[in-house]
Amino acid sequence: MTLSKLVFTPLQYIGWGALEQLGPEVAKFSPSRILLITDAILEKLGVIEPIASKLRQQGYGVTLYTDTVPEPPLAVGEQLVQYTRDGGFDLVIGVGGGSAMDLAKLAAVLAGHEGRVADYLNLTGTRKLEHKGLPKILIPTTSGTGSEVTNISVLSLATTKDVVTHDYLMADAAIVDPQLTVSVPPRVTAATGVDALTHAIEAYISVNANPTTDGLALQAIRLISGSLRRAVHDGQDRQARIDMSYGSNMAGIAFFNAGVAGVHALAYPLGGQFHLSHGESNAVLLPYVMGYIRSSCRKRMADILQAMGGYASYLSEEEASRKCVEELERLVKDVGIPNTLRGYQIPESALDSLTEDGVQQKRLLARSPLPLHREDIRIIYQAAYDGTVAEPKTAPPVS
Template sequence: MSVSKLVFPPLTHIGWGSLQQLLPEVEKYDVKNILVVTDPMLAQIGLADRVTAPLKENGYEVTLYTEVIPEPPLEVGEKLVSFTRDGGFEMVIGIGGGSALDLAKLAAVMAEHDGPAADYLNLSGTKHVEKKGLPKILIPTTAGTGSEVTNISVLSLKTTKDVVTHDNLLADVAIVDAELTVSVPPRVTAATGIDALTHAVEAYVSVNASPVSDGLALQAIRLIARSLRKAVEDGSDKQARIDMSQGSYIAGLAFFNAGVAGVHALAYPLGGQFHLAHGESNAVLLPYVMGYIRNSCPKRMADILNALGGNSSYLSEEEASYKCVEELERLVKDVGIPSTLAEFDIPESALESLTRDGAKQKRLLARSPLPLTENDIREIYSSAFKGKVTEPIM
């Protein structure tokens, strides 16, 4: 009988209005000098003020850091790490999408380590995270990345991505308030929502899946499938926003414990080489990867179909797995995300370099129920470029 290691963040407040728990949580720590990491847009629209204002009113020294960009390059992370080390901060709070949260985690932990963050990267680093770092509170404003519950900070390199990963990067407190997602525009809602769905789908078919991660993954798929279209169509739909926020959080727990695989492995080079948003990278690849590996996990594909709102009871497992891929294709299309690499202006000439970089993501590829060779990866990218789901030649 296999043994599963399950890890969850120490404390989470989740629900509409849960941001009110921020000040009481900060007051539990003996800190005065706080760094708040966010992106410039959230500062511009005043959303960051909902974090900084109550802290300042209660006597805390607060520095707002807004030099955050999507898919942050390693250099952006290094700059924030240096800023944090020099600032004498005692706590880091991240508010925003996955990029802001990943950078906040990185800054909090690296503040108590020596050397550049590059030394701690998974693929090329030579050092290991050892110290807990500064206390950190993470507050997502999108429903998608799951960064608030994972131990990973993703950084873009020249042509791909790498991560700093260790349980010390886990948030001390996560606050998941769906009210903060209402202002997210439709395209970002769609991309981050499919990102969350991908977390759940990949966690469910992962070779590291367990009964616990299975339950989380299927419930996340149910919540996202019933609410994503509504949230994209009407961002003020409170129940849709709540469902998406909860679904994203649960999907984060699922994939943190079971892992993601082929979709994410192939998405990383799209972000690295073409700066395609991570959610859109996952979305455009999801049907093609799942279609390619379908035959390695037909029963689980049938379960996913049911969680998506389909009905596998009158189908064979093979028929249900095909239907599952069709439902994933339909959902991506319905929320307005392009369905081929060509539609993202990615040239066919790039498929070889994408394949080369995708094959390097061995940490992710190891979790795929179908081992993906370099030839398999090349075929998946090709099918995503042409818009035709393909399968391995047996």
């Protein structure tokens, strides 16, 4: 077996009421000035003030930073990093969805480095991260991105996305409290939930998968597929929210170690060019990418179907892999997400530019069990536009 490197967040608390652990974790760093990075919507909803007030009551100076946006552009990252450098902070806390947590990681690390954020981007940057920077605690308020357990910060560029990635971006502590997700509206619950499911599925079919990530990914698929519809249709369903939080967290650990592939590679240009949320970009593409690569991973797709409750044991691998794609289509539809690019008013004329940007995501494409070249990517985008699952003209060997 190929040697596997496994990386985990040093400390995690997960479960209903886990937020109570924030005070003791903050105390470990004895901070004088805390930068709490979140978004304006969470502040308006009243989610943030109880957290900040409790920290202030414990004697800490807390500064709120809410100038974050979904799918943050590079300029937003540059602005926040400079703000953090100028503020003299000694602890960063990120509270929110993936964008807020990604920005918190970025600010904590790059506050202690020279140069621009652009200098550290994966595709075009020339500088290397040299040290960890400020300590950071991450607290997700959605069940989807897994950002609290990864070393990646994603930024939007003109037409696509790029990342800053290094183990220095790992949280010192992650606190996952399902209670914080109860107020998340149905559309966001759906998009982030399918995002988490995509993480688990792509981790399981990744060429870098290993027995540890397989176990995490399959359990994440079971939890998410079994609870997402309920969480969308009844946000107060406590058990559904708990299952989604655990599933998202497991999926995050799985994909962080095994990697994601074609779905994410093709989703990045959708976010870059048309500002679709990351979750919806993944959701609309998931059945089409999986349908296209199906012949390269039939056995694993049968396993995914079984984890989703599809009773694959009495089906052949061929039948099970086809049914898996159908189940993914059904799930996306059931939670109210448009299932074609046309459903997002994306013009057919954009498919070529999406393809060109998708080809650039070599870091992600390298993990696909079926190599995806320019022609393949163009076919998948066309299928997602038309709403018809396409397959390669010549099927690769079955694995």
